[in-house]
Amino acid sequence: MNRSLRLSALAVVLVLAACKPHPEQPQATSPAAKPAPTQPATPTPSPAAGLADVGAQPKLRLPTVDGKTFDLAEQRGHWVVVNYWATWCGPCLQEMPDLSALAALREYIKVVGIANDDIAPAELQAFLQKHPVVYPIVQVDPGSPPADFGLPPTLPISWLIDPQGKVVKRFMRPVKAADIEAAIAAAGGPAAN
Secondary structure: OHHHHHHHHHHHHHHHHHHOOOOOOOOOOOOOOOOOOOOOOOOOOOOOOOOOOOOOOOOOEEEEOOOOEEEHHHHOOOEEEEEEEOOOOHHHHHHHHHHHHHHHHOOOEEEEEEEEOOOOHHHHHHHHHHOOOOOOEEEEOOOOOOOOOOOOOOOOEEEEEOOOOOEEEEEOOOOOHHHHHHHHHHOOOOOOO
C-alpha cells in the first residue's frame, strides 16, 4: 500500500507538471489582455566594471598603516599614482622599488599603495620593514574595496590621477617609473629629464 501511495503521488506531480504551459509556447490571451512588458537584458559587466576609468574624479580617504590619513582630495596640484598591490603578488613586489624611487625623486608626483591583503596589520607592518617604500600605504579588505576604485580584476593595477583629480590612465599590469612619466608627459604634464 505504501508503494501504491508513492506511485499515485508521483503520477499527480507528473500530471500537474505537464499542465504548465511550455515557456516557449504562446499562451492564449483574452482580447482585453495585454502582454506583459519585457525587461531589457542586464548587460554582463566587463572584468573592469566598477573601476575608476579615464575622466572619472574618484574620492579616496583612508587611514594609512602608520596612523595618518591619505586623502586624494588633498593631493590637488600633484600627479598621483594609486597602486593596488598585495604581499603575495610577485609583480607587485617588483614594481614597488620603482614607484618608491619615483615618489622620492619627483616632487610633483605622489604615490599611495593600497594593500589589497587579508592579513593582520602587524603582518603588513613586518612585510613593509623588509620591503620599505617612501610613499604611504593603506590596507583594505579585499572584499570591500574603496567605492570609487572597485574590486580589482588583477594585481597590480594602478591609476594615474592628474593635478585636478581626474583619472588620465589606468594600468592593468605592472608599471615602471618610465611608464608613469611617459603617461604624465602624454597628458600634458612635465616631461622627465
